[in-house]
Every structure is written in C-alpha cells, then in structure tokens.
Amino acid sequence: MASYHGNTRSGAPEIEQIITVIFAGCLHIILESRCPYVSFPKHSSEQILSFPFPSPSSSPSPPSSCSSSSIGLRDKWFKLAHRDCPAALENIGFSHQSNLEPMIVDVILVKRSGNWDLVNYSPKRGYARNLSGKEWYRCSSENDEFGCEIESEKIIERWVVQYESKQSGDNGGGVMGSNRATCKSSHELYKKSILLLRSLYATVRLLPAYKVFRDLISSAQIRAYNLGHRVSSFVEPFTSREEADMQSFVFPPLDTSCGRLCLSVVYFSSELDIISEPSTPISPQVIHEYVGSPMVEPLKRFTAVPVSQCSPSSSPFGRRHSWSYDLYRVSPSSVNPSPSPTYSESCASMPKQLSHRFPPASLRHHIPNETPPAHMKDPNFHEYWPSPTFSPSSSPSPSPPAYNPDSHILKALFGSESAPFGLSVSRLSPLASMPKNQLLPPSPSMGTCGHRVAKTDGYAGLYPTGSMVDKLFASAKEEAGKLSGVKQSSNSSSMKSFSRSPSRFSFQDNFDDSEFSGLLIPDDDDLPESSTRPDAAALFHLLEKAPPLRPDISITTNLVQDSKPVIEEISPESLLGESASLNFSSSEIESSKTTADAFTELVEYKKMKELLLKQCKGTQA
C-alpha cells in the first residue's frame, strides 16, 4: 500500500475523514472533563464555524441531514450529546494538522502561589507556538488565569491519540499485524469509533484527575491548584522515575484498512499523588488590632483588667490601675506608673470617695478571718467597681448574681479586651465560680458584681493581691459576723480563703463595684497569719485623705472610719437607687478626676504599698 501523504488519500477518504473526526472527538471528550472552563454560549457562531467537523453527507452512518450547527453536527457524528468544550474548540484548529501526527494532550496540575486576584479575574488564555511550529499549547505563562504566580506544574495525565498508517510492504505482520478484523468499510469504522468514544467518555471519569476536575468546578473554595492542558504533537517523554509513579491504560487499537488508531493514557494512579497538599482557603491571620485591643486603643489598656498576681500562670497585663499596686502586692513588671488619660475616664466612674473610702476597716469588721481568694489579688479589681454606694447585706443567703445591664458600659470604659488573662474566671472571681445560691447578699449589686465578673474578662484583674489586703480585712473578720458567709468552692486555695471571710465578700458585693471587690478580698496566699490592725488603720487613713474619684459616690468617709455601723445602715436598695451601678456618663468621668490627680494617687498608693510590704515582712520575721 502506498504510503500515506497528508489527509488526502486515494481509496479511503471516508476513513480519513472519520479518523479526523475521531481525533477531534477524543480531544473534546478529554478536555471536557479536564478543563475547568466556563462553557461558551452555544450560539457563538464563530466557534461553531471553526469546528473542523466535515460534512456528514458522505459519511455512512451519520445523519444525512446536515445541521446548521456544528455542535449538533458533532453530536450526531458520535451520537454523544455532551456539553461544549471551549478548550477543545480552541485547540482543535491548531493542534492537529495531519492524521499522521500524534495528538498528545497533557493534563497539567498547576499549583499557584501568591495572592489570588479573584476580583479582577479574567481568563487569560493565550497560545504559543514552539519553534517547530507543531506545538500549540495553552499559554502557561508566569501567571495563570487568576493572575497568580505559578509555582509548579505537573503533568498528571498524558493522552496520546495516534494514527499509524500501514507502511508499504507491510503484509500484516509486525506492528500492523493483528488478529483483529480491520475496518474495511467506513460503516464498521464508524461503529467502532462510536464504541471507542463511549469507552473514552467513561474512562476519563474513572481516572483520579476527574475528581480533581470536579473539585475545581464544583467547590467554591479557593484552591491552591488548577488544571491546565497542553495539546501538542511532540513532547518530552517521561523520565523513568515519573513513569514509575504512573499507570497506563491502552485502549485496544482500532484497525482500519489504512492504518491503526491507538489511544492510550498515562496517569497518576492516586489522587494523593496529584495533590500533595490540601487546598486551603486564605491563610488564617492573627488579628492583633481588634476592637478593644491594646494596639488599637492604647488608652483603654490602662483601664484593662490585669491578671491576678496570685497565680504564676496568669498572663501579665499591661497596665494596672493606680489603685492596685499601692494596696496590694503586685509584680514589679506589671506595675505601670504612668497613668493615662483613660484612667481618668475610667476612674471617673468610681467615686472619688473610694480612695479614702476604701473599707478596710469595715472589712476588718465584716470579714475577719478569711483569706481572700487568689483572684482577688488583682490590684485592678477595684477600678471596676461601678458603684460604691452600697452596703453589704446581712442576709445569710446570697442571691444569685443578677444581670447587670450596664455591664457594657464597663466594657466600654475599661476595654473589652480579651487580653490573655492567665487566670480563669473562676479563679479570678469567686463570684463567677460560686454556685448562684451561695453568693452573698441578696442585693442585686452583689449579684451584679459577681455576674459582671463572670461576663467580662476585664474583671479578671480586679482582685487585688498582696498581703496588704489581707491585713486590711483580716482584722475585720471578727466584725463581719453579721454578713452571711459565702460558701466557697474548694477547688482552689484562693477559694478556700474566701470561705473564711464571707462577710468580706458580702461587703464587697454590697458595694457592688468591682473595684471594691478586689480590695475587699484579700489574697489567700499572701494573707499573713497575723495581720495587724494598726497597719490597716494606717491604710485606711491614707485612703481617707485621697481625693474621691467620683463625685456621685454616696459612700462617705464614714464607711472607712467606722464601716461597721455605716455598712449596716446602708441598704442595698438605697445603694441601687443612688448609684444605678454603672449609669454614669462619660462627662462625669472626665470631670471627676484628672490625670494629675490619678498620678498623685498612684504615687501615694505606691508608698502605701511599700509601707505595708515592709510591715508584713517584719511581722512574718
């Protein structure tokens, strides 16, 4: 048989025509299930006209009526009505010039890197031609269609469609020899080509790359990879190492009177081989500048609640209230001697009388023998004391904490930081961890305080630390007998101390200000065995002299001097009515205290703290 020369052959034009269509059909089926393109509208006539399907008029089996649409024509050629594939339409005109040239379709896994510009996404399809002019491929430039840099490309499938013509002198032996009956008629060839394409259609869906394709087209998730393709006539063969990882499937060849059509595929056998890493959305980012963070609102940081110093695991808070470290023992690292303007704002809500109204004496009376829980060591606890105008209730049965609707105001004042307080709420706030029915005084303020502690992390640091608080209130233990005891959970040493000073706690609750609660609950660990009353008296005296923080605080200095009778007289209801807990305006805060005043207090309390520390050490010695 004469050697084949181009598409035109004598004696087998129909066969050649069918072979040409088979090439196109194979390309269409392969790219349809490997190319995640958006389908072109069917009425795009340009693509239709470019589709090189020959007229079916001379074909044996295809319908005699020629459809005006090439898409319909293609469907009728192989009886397979499947969706359009723009990629195939784009490639078919370029890639295959002759039936004798193999058509190699590489399915490429493209891994992206860099930012994905989905907003400005536009498919960037380009075609380049190699030097030989025989290879057309979809441009895999530095950026893919998303405008992202391509990190790597990996051929995950290689389809080879090749038509080998019968060489002259070949009597059926050798390569072309086979026991198969050759397609001597175009009818036979057409029938077998339909079967071949049916098999190809099913096969492309059984290979692992199909799952990758489906993931790309169906998932809304941004993937770190994409599928590309390359249609060429010549490619570099795989290395032995690559071939070792791949499997192949060879379709039984389709013999014709003029040659043999071979279809084969080499692919990675496992999807895991294809995708080495799972697709991930945008990498998680740690947001440092969240609302209320120290970075965004540095001023508020001053008012943030520091972690209690009683626990080594507690996260050190940036700033502490000036109240705190004067009274309680704090770690030097956490001391922030420079008050911020925010302090004046935050503390403005606090009654100015607080500074000298701090009720160590009263607590002395009411919480005689209790060691405050560890969480109460936080020196900044008192700054969250919303309303000083309350008195401890004498009710033996504490009421569950009531919700304080103004807690949000506290948050606004003192920051809503979710700062890493090392202590849990339970540790920091006995109120939060205690059973509701065991909470002290039935005053709403009491409950409010406790609840507030539970709700906001800001309260974590409200509890003062240090032995000075212990001293302050230890002497009041005996006099706090009227206040109901507070049952404390025994799961922490801090809580144990609390149980010993129920009245102290109740007094705190009656004040219904977190800033007081810390003051009122001494540190358990630091509570010396013998606290001296004169030291506490000195402290209170000093507090007395301190200017009030808030003008509307109804608690007078009488509370400090003789807290017991005063406390007993003040009713929770009156405190509630006067203070309205957190119903203070920012203007009041601003007017009540200035930064300078706060700084002055800071210095004073610092001195007081040092004094108490020395006394404590001397006592212990």
Added chain:
Amino acid sequence: MNCEVCQLNELEVEHFEIREVLRCILHTILFHRALGLVRPKDVDLELFEITYVQCGDVEVERKIDEKIDQFIDRVEKHPKKKNQICLSFYEVKNKQATWFTNKVEHLYWEQWYINLNVMQHPKTPSGKSHHSKLVVDPGVEAGGARRVALEASLRDVLFQIIKFVNEKKDHVPSIPNLEGFLFPYEITISRCT
C-alpha cells in the same frame, strides 16, 4: 454470529451496597451498547468515589432498578446462595406470528455475567450483647478496608468492561440495524453454578 460472553470479576458486597454496585455495572454496560443518540448522564456513587455514566434514558433506569429489586429479594430469600445477574443483548429474529403464538426468537450476541457475593452478617441473639460487641467493634476498621478494596475492585470491573467492549466489536450488530438508541437487551437473575 457468535455470542460473546464476559464473566466479570466477582465482587464481595454488603447487602446495602448491592444496589449501587449493580447500577454502576449495568448502566456502564448499557452505555456502551447504546449506540444511538444519547445524552450521557454522569452519576456519582454515594458509597464510593466513582463516577459512572448512564445513557440518560428514564425507561432504562426504571428497568434496571426493577431488576435490582428482584435481585435483592432473591438474595434475602436465599442468603446463603450466590446469585448472578446476566445482561444479555440479542437480536430479534424470525418473528413468526401464528394463530396461537407469536414466536419471537432472540438471538443473543452478547452476555454479561455479574457475579456478586453478598456477605451475610451472623445474627446474634439479643441476649448475647457482649458477643455482638466483640463482632462489631473490631469490624469498624476492617469495614473501611473492605470498602476501599471493594471500590478498587469495582473500578477494575469497570475497566474490564471497557476493555472487553473495545477488544471485541465485530460481533456487535451494525448501527443501521439499530432501532432506537439501544440494542434490545434483557436482564435475568440466575443462581451461580
């Protein structure tokens, strides 16, 4: 014309897997024998990571489901026996209509035998709950491995179908003789010998 017979590899399946496995195999075979104009329909198996192709005809789908139901009934009635589904393609020959009968001869040109080994779980008495625990708990991991193996086996069976379809094409009747889009076929359930 020779009748080509293809014995597909045996698959060990659980009772609840019968329907999906049979649907996959039967539709794949029929898709390759529906040489008329079809609109292929991709179907994803729920139990396996396999996508097979249906020819998209509602009547074919109904007929297949009906036969699968019959197979499942037979399996339930005779759990200890192996059953087999046979998909046969035939040509209608010699239609002879008489006064009393309407003889229609079916000339089979291809037969596919689908062999399923339906696993039976031992039924444990209600009182021996501890024994059932011993049976179930270790089987969790074994079940997963079995499922993976079955998926691979099913994929092999599908490739077996594709190979057979492409290796032997000469016995397939010519398309001009095709009435409709699909060669006449029938599905029978028989007992394995």
